[in-house]
Amino acid sequence: MNSLYNISIWFYVVAVYFASLFNSKAKLWINGRKNIFQKIKEATKNQKNPRLRIKAALEEGKSVRAMTFDEKEAPIVAKFQLITYKPVLYLCNVDEASVKTGNEFVDALKASVKDENAEVLVLAVGTEADINELDDYDERHAIFG
Secondary structure, three states: OHHHHHHHHHHHHHHHHHHHOOOHHHHHHHHHOOOHHHHHHHHHHOOOOHHHHHHHHHHOOOOHHHOOOOOOHHHHHHHHOOHHHOOEEEEEEOOHHHOOOOOHHHHHHHHHOOOOOEEEEEEOHHHHHHHHHOOOHHHHHHHHO
16 A cells, blocks of 8 residues: 555656746746755744744754753743753763873763763763672771871
8 A cells, every 4th residue: 555655756846847838837846845855944944933943954864952041941841851851960870090190091982971961970880889888897997088
């Protein structure tokens, strides 16, 4: 059934292209629909309507956190409850030497989320696991002084 539908649509498009050779209205119809999705995207990019701006941004692969909204639009956008509008905290588990300065992976993550309103937290969870393995209060006190 789906293939029959696709074939009929294909015949319709071919018929319109053939008619556009002889009919000016069909020619206008063909020319008006060239790059229609690109035209719609460009027209909605600078719209005041936040729904259209959000749709255009999501189609480009951007998160809603990276967008700015004025005081009127922010409550409207919050009602949408979009997952890409929620605050995000990125946790990076690194070795002890990279806790203060980070490493190439932490730098790459920070670069990729710099436009978003997100936090990056660097942790060395291995150290905490080592501390929890200590059985005795005296051993823990010896480490922390």
